[in-house]
Amino acid sequence: MQFAFTEDQLLFRDTVAEFFANECPPEKVRWSWDDAVGRDASTWAALAEMGVIGLTVPEAFGGMGMNEIDLLPILTEAGRYAYPAPLVETVAVVAPLLTESAPAAIAEKWLPGIADGSVIATVQLDDQPFVNDMHIANLLIAQRGDQLFAIPAEHVRSTPQVSVDGARRLFSIEWDEADAELVVSGEAALQAANRAFDRGAAATAAQLIGLSEQMIAMTVAYVVDRKQFGVPIGSFQAVKHHLADAELKVSFARPAVWAAAYGLANGSADVDREVSMAKCFASDAAEVVARKALQNHGAIGYTTEHDLHFWLKRSWALASSWGDAAWHRRRVAHLLLDA
Amino acid sequence: MDLTFTPAEEAFRAEAREWLEANVPVGLPSGDTAEGFALHVEWEKKLFEARWSVVSWPEEFGGRGASLWEWLIFEEEYYRVGGPQRVTQNGIFLLAPTIFEFGTDEQKERFLPRMAAADDLWCQGWSEPDAGSDLAGIKSRAARDDERGGWVINGQKTWTTRGAFCNWVFGLFRTDPEAARHSGMTYLLVPLDAPGVTVRGVERLDGDEGFAEVFFDDVFVSDDLVLGGVNEGWGVAMATASSERGLTLRSPGRFCAAADRLVDLWKRQAAAGEYPERIDSLRSDVAQSWMEAEAYRLATLVDVTGLVKGVSQGARSSLTKIYWSELDVKLNETALRLLGPAAELIETSPDAVDGGAWMKGFEFALSGPIYAGTNEIQRNVVAERVLGLPRK
Ligand SMILES: Cc1cc2nc3c(=O)[nH]c(=O)nc-3n(C[C@H](O)[C@H](O)[C@H](O)COP(=O)(O)OP(=O)(O)OC[C@H]3O[C@@H](n4cnc5c(N)ncnc54)[C@H](O)[C@@H]3O)c2cc1C
Numbered sequence: 262m263q264f265a266f267t268e269d270q271l272l273f274r275d276t277v278a279e280f281f282a283n284e285c286p287p288e289k290v291r292w293s294w295d296d297a298v299g300r301d302a303s304t305w306a307a308l309a310e311m312g313v314i315g316l317t318v319p320e321a322f323g324g325m326g327m328n329e330i331d332l333l334p335i336l337t338e339a340g341r342y343a344y345p346a347p348l349v350e351t352v353a354v355v356a357p358l359l360t361e362s363a364p365a366a367i368a369e370k371w372l373p374g375i376a377d378g379s380v381i382a383t384v385q386l387d388d389q390p391f392v393n394d395m396h397i398a399n400l401l402i403a404q405r406g407d408q409l410f411a412i413p414a415e416h417v418r419s420t421p422q423v424s425v426d427g428a429r430r431l432f433s434i435e436w437d438e439a440d441a442e443l444v445v446s447g448e449a450a451l452q453a454a455n456r457a458f459d460r461g462a463a464a465t466a467a468q469l470i471g472l473s474e475q476m477i478a479m480t481v482a483y484v485v486d487r488k489q490f491g492v493p494i495g496s497f498q499a500v501k502h503h504l505a506d507a508e509l510k511v512s513f514a515r516p517a518v519w520a521a522a523y524g525l526a527n528g529s530a531d532v533d534r535e536v537s538m539a540k541c542f543a544s545d546a547a548e549v550v551a552r553k554a555l556q557n558h559g560a561i562g563y564t565t566e567h568d569l570h571f572w573l574k575r576s577w578a579l580a581s582s583w584g585d586a587a588w589h590r591r592r593v594a595h596l597l598l599d600a
Numbered sequence: 601m602d603l604t605f606t607p608a609e610e611a612f613r614a615e616a617r618e619w620l621e622a623n624v625p626v627g628l629p630s631g632d633t634a635e636g637f638a639l640h641v642e643w644e645k646k647l648f649e650a651r652w653s654v655v656s657w658p659e660e661f662g663g664r665g666a667s668l669w670e671w672l673i674f675e676e677e678y679y680r681v682g683g684p685q686r687v688t689q690n691g692i693f694l695l696a697p698t699i700f701e702f703g704t705d706e707q708k709e710r711f712l713p714r715m716a717a718a719d720d721l722w723c724q725g726w727s728e729p730d731a732g733s734d735l736a737g738i739k740s741r742a743a744r745d746d747e748r749g750g751w752v753i754n755g756q757k758t759w760t761t762r763g764a765f766c767n768w769v770f771g772l773f774r775t776d777p778e779a780a781r782h783s784g785m786t787y788l789l790v791p792l793d794a795p796g797v798t799v800r801g802v803e804r805l806d807g808d809e810g811f812a813e814v815f816f817d818d819v820f821v822s823d824d825l826v827l828g829g830v831n832e833g834w835g836v837a838m839a840t841a842s843s844e845r846g847l848t849l850r851s852p853g854r855f856c857a858a859a860d861r862l863v864d865l866w867k868r869q870a871a872a873g874e875y876p877e878r879i880d881s882l883r884s885d886v887a888q889s890w891m892e893a894e895a896y897r898l899a900t901l902v903d904v905t906g907l908v909k910g911v912s913q914g915a916r917s918s919l920t921k922i923y924w925s926e927l928d929v930k931l932n933e934t935a936l937r938l939l940g941p942a943a944e945l946i947e948t949s950p951d952a953v954d955g956g957a958w959m960k961g962f963e964f965a966l967s968g969p970i971y972a973g974t975n976e977i978q979r980n981v982v983a984e985r986v987l988g989l990p991r992k
Contacts, residue, residue, distance in 0.1 A: 262669055263602045264901040330601050481987050496990045501983030512919050516898035523601050538891045594887035597863050
């Protein structure tokens with residue numbers, strides 16, 4: 262028994278964290294809000310160079326051949342720095358899906374490009390009305406019932422939707438089967454879609470942990486600094502208890518998220534339940550933390566001039582994508598009670 | 601990351617399971633009543649004879665030298681088969697770690713084997729009428745008696761759990777009234793049959809005589825009953841308190857077993873077909889309760905991974921204490937809502953579901969946020985010592 266990351270995994274995480282600290286500071290997140298495209302190719306390329314983008318691509322296709330456990334700390338850092346590009350879609354969901362389910366020709370066509378950073382992939386499963394980052398994607402993987410298709414981006418017609426998180430880019434899409442290649446169909450496709458959904462949910466949960474940790478850190482720094490009545494507001498018990506509650510929520514969501522990654526990487530028989538618990542707890546935690554963070558900041562946190570709102574809005578968006586807490590709680594209830 | 605146990609650990613589990621399944625008593629009355637307590641002590645002696653009472657202790661003191669992982673496994677198995685709450689817990693889980701850390705060899709030999717065997721039964725004497733959360737405000741005094749080589753105690757302890765049934769109390773006493781608040785206290789071990797000790801049982805919320813007041817009237821204790829240094833009791837007591845907050849007192853096994861019973865209760869209520877709408881509306885609450893127990897188990901695996909490598913939980917044990925106490929309330933509350941009109945029936949009522957265990961469990965759970973340092977105090981600790989907010 263060893264419920265911890267290895268030295269190597271932590272070292273890789275630290276390298277990526279340092280990269281994000283330099284390349285994705287809050288000013289960059291602000292730029293993503295303001296810029297029409299909101300994504301810069303150089304950061305993605307640098308992450309590919311570091312092995313992050315090809316982390317889950319098999320070595321035979323130029324990737325690192327690593328698993329969900331290796332990826333988890335990286336996604337947590339991406340959340341901490343509110344990095345807006347589609348790591349969840351490309352790295353956590355599409356690359357493993359193509360690896361496991363695509364015929365050789367399709368895998369060979371797309372996976373090397375994912376690994377070297379030249380292919381950005383996004384995904385739409387049934388019941389997911391919007392697609393992330395269609396505007397920069399080269400490849401869409403989409404589900405229609407018991408079929409999964411690969412569609413080159415030029416064949417996808419998209420209409421932008423506007424998220425409360427201005428750094429996100431969401432689209433409604435349409436495409437024709439004539440332009441699509443069949444990846445997998447039948448029972449195998451349903452299983453692949455379910456696995457893809459689990460991976461997306463767990464990866465989003467990992468980002469929510471990083472977002473929550475960062476909101477706590479920002480709030481702690483603020484309440485130590487900000488004085489009212491001649492003392493730091495962090496010395497008031499009501500403020501302390503808000504923050505203790507926030508820390509409590511994240512502390513008990515975090516191991517659940519780790520367990521989900523472990524379950525995915527090891528083909529656990531209970532992986533659906535493990536993932537749903539992780540997403541449920543991470544979503545709930547992020548919502549509580551966001552509330553506490555805003556309350557403890559007072560009016561400055563209620564402006565768009567202060568950086569806090571980037572994290573608040575990202576956490577609202579991610580808390581409800583890939584299944585919100587209530588959806589995942591119902592799924593756990595079904596797995597526990599209807600068996 | 602590896603969430604599997606070794607073959608040796610699995611063999612330990614199998615051995616524990618086999619013995620517990622054959623021996624765990626069913627339907628013992630509450631250990632917080634005089635008759636119940638006696639039956640629990642019988643059970644504790646049986647556990648000891650099979651060397652299951654203190655698995656993690658060294659063999660010379662009656663244990664098996666089990667690792668922390670094996671201890672967790674034992675706890676899982678113990679509660680999975682419905683093992684009763686341990687009336688020896690304040691000794692075994694709270695005092696013993698402190699004796700291992702601070703005790704003399706003579707004290708270890710004198711107290712630990714008898715504690716493991718349930719020959720001595722220990723209660724803890726921190727709280728006083730005017731010192732609850734503010735433990736450093738205790739007033740009970742122990743005055744130096746050089747002639748007899750010991751200390752003479754006067755004062756009162758209160759809320760002493762199972763004090764009316766135990767034969768020893770450990771606690772803090774003021775030995776230097778001049779010293780600053782957190783110094784000048786000494787950790788003493790006091791036999792409750794010593795001349796000058798009076799114990800009065802107090803009925804708890806659940807109707808059991810689980811509390812006691814302990815009065816000390818010129819009670820003499822000799823120097824060999826000082827645990828740790830004279831006037832150094834605060835530091836020693838903090839070690840005991842961190843065991844109480846952390847995982848030794850409340851291992852996940854207990855909550856996971858209760859969560860599984862809650863799932864089972866939901867299924868039984870659903871199958872019974874009464875009030876289908878209410879049962880249906882509680883699905884998410886049952887799932888949430890179950891997940892909270894599971895989250896506690898997972899968090900414990902992280903903590904124990906650290907502990908095994910020598911990384912202590914430190915002030916984070918306050919997060920642990922808040923979490924297990926609140927999840928225990930939630931679990932029992934959810935069960936009561938499943939029971940609806942039968943929720944209020946207690947053990948002596950003929951139609952009580954599961955022998956009234958859920959109301960009993962609910963009442964007990966409600967004390968969790970109060971004892972072992974209230975959850976408000978724990979939130980202060982988390983804010984100040986985990987997050988680094990200013991004290992003043
Ligand atoms: C079932 C049970 C078993 C117990 N067993 C034992 C035992 O065996 N031995 C023993 O010595 N004691 C025992 N206790 C007593 C327990 O340790 C105390 O109840 C606890 O320390 C709180 O003290 P108090 O009851 O005096 O409450 P108080 O300290 O008076 O607190 C009352 C309320 O005020 C709040 N409060 C107090 N100070 C602060 C603060 N600084 N900030 C915010 N809120 C504050 C508390 O959180 C609480 O909500 C037991 C209690 C229970 C319920």
